[in-house]
Amino acid sequence: MTQTSATTSAPEKDVPFAIELRGISKYFGKVAANEDISLSVRQGEILSLLGENGSGKTTLMNMLSGIYFPDRGQIFVNGKEVVIRSPKDAYELGIGMIHQHFKLIDVFTAAENIILGMDGQSGPINMKAVSSSIRELIDRYGFSLDLNRKVYDMSVSEKQTVEIVKMLYRGASILILDEPTAVLTPQETDHLFDVLRKMREDGKSIIIITHKLQEVLSLSDRVAILRKGKYIGTVSTAEATRQSLSDMMVGERVSLDIDRPDPVSPKLCLKVNHLTCYDKYGVKALDDVNFSAYSGEILGIAGVAGSGQKELLESIAGLHPCDGEFLYTDNTIGATVDLHGMDPLTIKKFGVALSFVPEDRLGMGLNGNMGMTGNMLIRSYREGPFHTIMEQRRPRELAEEIRKTLGVVTPSLNTPVRRLSGGNVQKVLVGREIANAPRLLMTAYAVRGLDINTSMLIYQLLNEQKQKGVAVIYVGEDLDVLLALSDRIMVLCGGHVTGILDARTATKEEVGLLMTTHGEE
């Protein structure tokens, strides 16, 4: 393909675009991650890059930040064609990207992290002078950041602030943020957006990668939409609605309403008393947590990431040492036992299923090097008619069934699941746990990284379980979803239960406030 049309690409206005991409393509083997994408960002503009997971947003931006190199296409920065071979090239062009996983040194302070790796004159660094110039940046945009605090003492939101300030201090005039709000409370999100608006006024260009429609509408000037690696179009936010964006993003009309059937004759299933535990560093992760879960009900658990959700579910599943009582009532026979102190196997036999989707998806629950069939066996490899030899047929059938019903896209049942996309990995995990026919189903971040269609499918599966009389505990991130799906919402903050609300009447603000109630030390 030759770029003969030399005349078409001159910018219409006299001010050149801060960034312009023309015909960018990137292939991973046979898969086109990006195909012929052209888009532009003006100076002093916030552009949302909207698309479902796997639509190629991050890949595209990684080519701007020097992590990948495009197979085809041209990149222009301020009207001049450039080649970005490495993150260093990107810095020099004033492009800074804030990734989903922060790249900070835990034992360094904010200020040390900000200047880390920068070129400078030889000799000792004048930290005072550095700090005052960083402070100037902080004040200008209204960040809140203690420069002398070490990273390991910081909340997620503070770490993100360090990353942003780091980019600005290096002279970035084009900022790319990859799903920056995934880890923030509503209040923190609002604050971040205020800061971004100030940066826009200052003439900076900002690209924000997201799949949350609400954020797109409240923050950005224009929205560029990608779908399955292809560029769908750019619309002005003023003319867009939630439904119109979602239609463009998915390519078909999707209902955005989540069902919430009323619980049918809820019975006490699990009563947690005085649960206290410590994380691997010996810090108290949960402090005297008390709650009950009922059959036929979805109990939502809200909280900023790292408030003790992980420890809570792992403690109940017998994977985390803890103190307390888990009074589990089997309603089919009416007996009650304390699950505390039992090993995961015994607990599983009582019908307790844990579908835990940790941040790195394959860290627990699935084995990345095994195929779907192998992963079906994780919970059940001990079963089957033989003593030493594993059963092969049943897991294969189960894998096939999950592949069909949940629409898992995989070349074969034996393809290692780490090669599948995040959404497909999740389907495998959630599908397997539900197939266990549990009486208590715990899921953490079940829809993390899933596209709208798949998320809706998962909600529907959870509702089906609920209507079958399963007690569902749903740890979620998106408050809108928690409020729409759950019957009750329990809010965790710093390992404490700060409230248990009726999800039918609670508001987002109420929950958001509870999420930060006891956060301060």
Add this chain to the structure above:
Amino acid sequence: MNEKSTAREPFVRVVRRDELPMWRRFAIRIIAALLSLIVCALFIFLVTRSNPASVYRSLVDGAIGTTRRTWSTLRDTAILLSIALAITPAFKMRFWNIGAEGQILVGGIATAAVMRYCGGLSPFLLFTAIIAASLAAGLVWGLIPAVFKAIWGTNETLFTLMMNYIAIQLTSFFSIVWEAKKGSGTIGTINSDTKAGWIPTSFLESLFGKSNYSIIVLLVLVLTVAMYIYLKYTKHGYEIALVGETENTARYAGVNVRRVIIRTMALSGAICGLTGFMMVSGSSHTISTSTAGGRGFTAIIVSWLSKFNPFIMIVVSFFLSFMSNGAIQIASEFKLNESASEVITGIILFFILGSEFFVNYRVILGRHHERQPRSAGKEGQA
């Protein structure tokens, strides 16, 4: 400024490939092996001025030129394969057992001890005792680092490595205790008169001829099949794969990680010990500090190169044994140092290992604008 791309681009780019079809993966490896032979020929010619073809011929001659040589190549293959099989479960569990040398030696010491002290027993009892002793010795040697790792989280790499030196010192110690002639410091051939505890070399003589090593070879073949089944189809094998991948997933599945580590290393050490028995009883009939001779480390290459597949290990260990036996012939025939053969083996291994890069990655040269868009089908139709 024109619209044509003027910017400089990287000259070479490396892109990860999709899964290649089986035959293409093998084609790449075979091309690499052929290339390596050409490079070896160049090396031979430049350094020795001999005719590469005749050097290759004597290599083959040295490895499989006579029945006796063939059997000794087969025996070395079996021994190397057996060690590779032994360490594979540990490596699959991501337990870096580099202590095979030591585990072999203690198995050998146990064998030698039983041969010396219980030589009068009936063959059946004697072999039972020898096998039990060698298995137990290797098992203990493998168990010690595993227990420390499982309970206190010590580093198994250093631990198993150091256990090798202890085993070597023990061997030196027994070389003095059991020395054949005062002051010789070597044990000499054990039971040279009665041949008690020697693995018979006349098994199926009508079929394999005199002095064959068929018992060892058959034993290791059985072991190969058993290990394949153990790793792939048993619950133990599944647990090993889980622990090797992520400990969290293993715990989630309810696997007792400590128990799996200890059990697997016990198995790994025991098979190494059994290999020690095969070396002492089946081939050298003595023991010295060089009995293992670095094969505990070579086996690591065999295991990884075969991607932990026991059947591929047969091919790899045969290749390595073939090369090293052929090399001895080259050395004597062309008055070359034995190192010449090591250079050749090194070159071949370098090419074969290097070919894995081309199996997994594609290298793109030159400017990308001129490149035709890659049609999705192109790669697939192969």
